[in-house]
Amino acid sequence: QKEVEQNSGPLSVPEGAIASLNCTYSDRVSQSFFWYRQYSGKSPELIMSIYSNGDKEDGRFTAQLNKASQYVSLLIRDSQPSDSATYLCAVNGDGRTGGFKTIFGAGTRLFVKA
Amino acid sequence: DAMVIQNPRYQVTQFGKPVTLSCSQTLNHNVMYWYQQKSSQAPKLLFHYYDKDFNNEADTPDNFQSRRPNTSFCFLDIRSPGLGDAAMYLCATSRASPGLAVTDTQYFGPGTRLTVL
Numbered sequence: 001q002k003e004v005e006q007n008s009g010p011l012s013v014p015e016g017a018i019a020s021l022n023c024t025y026s027d028r029v030s031q032s033f034f035w036y037r038q039y040s041g042k043s044p045e046l047i048m049s050i051y052s053n054g055d056k057e058d059g060r061f062t063a064q065l066n067k068a069s070q071y072v073s074l075l076i077r078d079s080q081p082s083d084s085a086t087y088l089c090a091v092n093g094d095g096r097t098g099g100f101k102t103i104f105g106a107g108t109r110l111f112v113k114a
Numbered sequence: 115d116a117m118v119i120q121n122p123r124y125q126v127t128q129f130g131k132p133v134t135l136s137c138s139q140t141l142n143h144n145v146m147y148w149y150q151q152k153s154s155q156a157p158k159l160l161f162h163y164y165d166k167d168f169n170n171e172a173d174t175p176d177n178f179q180s181r182r183p184n185t186s187f188c189f190l191d192i193r194s195p196g197l198g199d200a201a202m203y204l205c206a207t208s209r210a211s212p213g214l215a216v217t218d219t220q221y222f223g224p225g226t227r228l229t230v231l
Contacts, residue, residue: 032218034220043204088157102220106155
């Protein structure tokens with residue numbers, strides 16, 4: 001059973017701090033990794049995608065991938081109250097063997113205190 | 115703007131009364147997905163279409179069916195809704211090619227909140 005594990009939280013950080021969200025996955029053939037943000041009652045929206053080992057930065061967001069450790073993380077710098085949401089880690093398999101399915105983690109709830 | 119549209123946004127049905135949820139997309143993506151998401155849980159994949167090829171998840175109940183009459187539309191039919199089927203139903207699309215080492219981002223519609231009375 002392919003799994004994606006996240007700490008459910010809640011993770012509480014003060015405004016302006018760095019929020020660090022972590023995710024591990026079990027399928028070694030996984031190729032694509034995504035972070036989605038989901039506000040309560042809304043659908044997930046893409047924050048970051050990452051495909052190669054290392055860091056990828058986009059504005060206040062940095063995704064980090066370590067395939068050897070099967071670990072992916074998301075850093076949010078200068079956290080704002082509007083960042084308060086559930087963050088879903090998602091992992092895609094190799095399209096040749098794993099189909100086109102995405103496996104989602106259950107999400108980490110983030111609260112940014114003003 | 116290209117997007118994924120779901121109708122209705124809110125659906126109330128009675129126990130056992132069939133219901134159909136619809137999804138349309140203007141992205142021209144070849145893969146469409148249906149997810150069920152309950153409160154504080156991960157989205158659970160029910161099935162997906164790669165073009166016209168239907169892929170059912172092993173643990174998706176027979177009560178759930180899907181149709182994709184063309185590239186742009188996909189429907190989720192719940193033949194006899196039970197109380198446990200109350201959830202948010204999410205449609206998503208992506209672009210994929212066989213033999214591709216990576217698969218593209220999924221784009222989600224706004225979801226349909228289903229209530230079963």
